[in-house]
Amino acid sequence: MSEKMHEQQSTGAVQTTGHAWDGDLQEYNNPLPRWWLWCFYGTVVFSVLYWFIYPSWPVGQTWLKGFGSVSYTVTDKATGQQKEQDYRWNTRSLLLEDLSDAANNKQRKDMMAKVQAADYEQVLKDPKMMEFARSVGKGLFGDNCAACHGRGGQGVAGLYPNLTDDDWLWGGDMAQIHQTLVQGRNGFMPAFGQVLKPEQLDDVAEYVLTLASETRPSDASERGKEIFHGQTGGCYYCHGADAKGVPSQGAANLTDKIWAVADVPAQKNLPDKKTALKNFISSGVNNTRIMPPWKDRLSPTDIKLLAVYVRQLGGGKQ
Amino acid sequence: MSEETAQLYQKRIQIYPRSVKGRFRNLKTAALVLAYVIYYLLPWLRWDRPNAPDQAVLYDLPGRHFYIFGLTIQVQDIFWLAGALIIFAILLFFVTGLAGRVWCGYFCFQTLWTDLFMMVEHWVQGERPARMRLDKGPWNREKFAKKGGTYALWLLIAFWTGLTFTMYWTDAPTLVVDTLLGRAPYPAYFTTFLLTATTFVMAGLAREQVCTYMCPYARFQSAMFDHDTLIVSYNQRRGDGEKGRAKLGKGLKTREERQAQGVGDCIECGYCVQVCPVGIDIRKGLQYQCISCALCIDACDTIMDNLQWPRGLIRYTSENALSGKKTNLIKAKTIGYGVILVAAIAMLTWSILTRSPYTATVEQVRQPLYSQLTDGSTRNTYEIKLNNKLTAPMTVGIGIEGATGAILDMDGMERIALEPQERIKLLARVQIAPDPTGKGEHIDKITFVIKPLEGVTAEPIRRRVPFSTPDDGR
Numbered sequence: 001m002s003e004k005m006h007e008q009q010s011t012g013a014v015q016t017t018g019h020a021w022d023g024d025l026q027e028y029n030n031p032l033p034r035w036w037l038w039c040f041y042g043t044v045v046f047s048v049l050y051w052f053i054y055p056s057w058p059v060g061q062t063w064l065k066g067f068g069s070v071s072y073t074v075t076d077k078a079t080g081q082q083k084e085q086d087y088r089w090n091t092r093s094l095l096l097e098d099l100s101d102a103a104n105n106k107q108r109k110d111m112m113a114k115v116q117a118a119d120y121e122q123v124l125k126d127p128k129m130m131e132f133a134r135s136v137g138k139g140l141f142g143d144n145c146a147a148c149h150g151r152g153g154q155g156v157a158g159l160y161p162n163l164t165d166d167d168w169l170w171g172g173d174m175a176q177i178h179q180t181l182v183q184g185r186n187g188f189m190p191a192f193g194q195v196l197k198p199e200q201l202d203d204v205a206e207y208v209l210t211l212a213s214e215t216r217p218s219d220a221s222e223r224g225k226e227i228f229h230g231q232t233g234g235c236y237y238c239h240g241a242d243a244k245g246v247p248s249q250g251a252a253n254l255t256d257k258i259w260a261v262a263d264v265p266a267q268k269n270l271p272d273k274k275t276a277l278k279n280f281i282s283s284g285v286n287n288t289r290i291m292p293p294w295k296d297r298l299s300p301t302d303i304k305l306l307a308v309y310v311r312q313l314g315g316g317k318q
Numbered sequence: 319m320s321e322e323t324a325q326l327y328q329k330r331i332q333i334y335p336r337s338v339k340g341r342f343r344n345l346k347t348a349a350l351v352l353a354y355v356i357y358y359l360l361p362w363l364r365w366d367r368p369n370a371p372d373q374a375v376l377y378d379l380p381g382r383h384f385y386i387f388g389l390t391i392q393v394q395d396i397f398w399l400a401g402a403l404i405i406f407a408i409l410l411f412f413v414t415g416l417a418g419r420v421w422c423g424y425f426c427f428q429t430l431w432t433d434l435f436m437m438v439e440h441w442v443q444g445e446r447p448a449r450m451r452l453d454k455g456p457w458n459r460e461k462f463a464k465k466g467g468t469y470a471l472w473l474l475i476a477f478w479t480g481l482t483f484t485m486y487w488t489d490a491p492t493l494v495v496d497t498l499l500g501r502a503p504y505p506a507y508f509t510t511f512l513l514t515a516t517t518f519v520m521a522g523l524a525r526e527q528v529c530t531y532m533c534p535y536a537r538f539q540s541a542m543f544d545h546d547t548l549i550v551s552y553n554q555r556r557g558d559g560e561k562g563r564a565k566l567g568k569g570l571k572t573r574e575e576r577q578a579q580g581v582g583d584c585i586e587c588g589y590c591v592q593v594c595p596v597g598i599d600i601r602k603g604l605q606y607q608c609i610s611c612a613l614c615i616d617a618c619d620t621i622m623d624n625l626q627w628p629r630g631l632i633r634y635t636s637e638n639a640l641s642g643k644k645t646n647l648i649k650a651k652t653i654g655y656g657v658i659l660v661a662a663i664a665m666l667t668w669s670i671l672t673r674s675p676y677t678a679t680v681e682q683v684r685q686p687l688y689s690q691l692t693d694g695s696t697r698n699t700y701e702i703k704l705n706n707k708l709t710a711p712m713t714v715g716i717g718i719e720g721a722t723g724a725i726l727d728m729d730g731m732e733r734i735a736l737e738p739q740e741r742i743k744l745l746a747r748v749q750i751a752p753d754p755t756g757k758g759e760h761i762d763k764i765t766f767v768i769k770p771l772e773g774v775t776a777e778p779i780r781r782r783v784p785f786s787t788p789d790d791g792r
Contacts, residue, residue: 031325031327032326036531037327125730127742152685154686154689164686164689164699165690165691165692257692258691312729314689315697
């Protein structure tokens, strides 16, 4: 029979299924190989095996969990010990397996150890460690710092310092940034509202605006200069005789283009700027600009990475 | 057909191909030896490559590098693979349009491995009649030994085929030792097992069923056929004569006697059918099962030589030639495929020859877009990605141009040494004072120039990127 069919196919005369519809409508019969059918039955059996290996059917409130399991390494939060753990097969345990075994993970650990052993000087000179610090630092910054300083470190004018410029209130070298992170900072400026008369406040504000080249010197600013550098105001104690600020005090540099603390640029015209500055000098800063210490929250290596990250945000000058 | 009910499934008829000697058999054997020498020995070939694996051909997936002799292909050059595949596809179209299923008959791995497995079968179990007798006979000691021996040899070949395939993806000597000692990684065992199993089943058991029922190429190659395409065909006019074929018999011994009686040259020896690996009778014309292996030509030529009659009762010809017309090999289709093929090869070659030894991209950091500095100037920050594609170290210098008074600050990494195949991201800060030229010029774009300084000579890469200032959009 098969021989005959072969012959029919070869000669082009194809067998039909034997039915005829509407008088002359017939259907060719090109028989499938028998093994092909068995392959199909095989896939059906294979799918049943799958039910038992992998999670499959819902059963009441639960489901068939499957016999397959995945093992991965976990770190015990309490003891810090690493241990192997078996869990039933699912995509989450596959991910954990991937994370604990992947070559990338080893690379990360090696790099972490390298940073741990290096000092700031060495990290800053090494392109690979800097790349690593930027990548890990970005995550650490996002988790711990971005709530106040913003995702990109640009801060909020008048409230939280901008870390991307080159004006560093508390100093921009590695030792100073490290100290800021470890111990935190508490900005302070006395309120002058009770100390100075309103017209004196006016004069001082006028003088400070000339320092930043916002306006030209005038009689008022000359009077303000005397208050600033004299015993009446005593501003130079903290801001320095040259008004360029003192990083150890967190006192702002008043001679550059950046208003690190008082939000003067928010005002459009000169009288408004003066008023804003006057109000600021009048009320001072007291327990409103606090950066918490991080030494108990972050590991020394994390602090090192964050310090390098923050430094490269602003360029670390001064 | 009325007396029998139609069967929807077909039982497979076992094929016992007889061996044959001849020019096409020699050609096939030569192709087989060449392919096997390349396939089995290539992973063992070493290549002196400093700072990289020393295997001549290695597809290193975890390291994301393909090493092919002197060429190292990186992830970003993977489109070359697409180019190569396009070339192979057009080459198939070109050759098939011209000479039919040449690929199937001589080079396809299904054909090659089936051929090898048949050789083993022939060596252990003997010629066609012996094999048929063995299959029909009872399961005695001889049958167990011969069948078992054949399967064992097949399995050995299949295993080595699978292992060789795996060797292309990792260091070959290490893999062989590790596999035999049971310490190779799981994917290596899985790949080797899969290839062993498929080789054994496809070349040993499934054979012509693969070409007839599974292979898509076998089917769509017929779409590239035309009346000028070379096909293996039986010369029906000469073979059948006026009264048909007849065996050599009384009064039918010589050509002259036969022609006088109107009988053709085919002596119905059946040799052409017996040698056919797909089990068809070529005398019934062009059939979709035919893989153009040309073994029937060798078979018929052998008989014709013995009878001292002219060869060519079965030969390569075309449908046009069969119907007495001229075969036109140079036709629009051939020329078209040829032109596209040459163009594709030229483009791929050009792309490979002019590849850059390194890549560089520059991206502006967008959060924040810019920052104001104490001296009133504006700063933008950029991330520079460098990739050394060589297996040798190089030093690269980074600078900016197109902006007067712009200051680049990279913490001393403007000149950077790259390890072989190193990829690195660097941060670049650029600051520009307000109105640096004094002409009220507004700078909104700057150009980074990255040029190789040591270790390689290549064109510098220029990347023009935006420079944002507070004045933007005013």
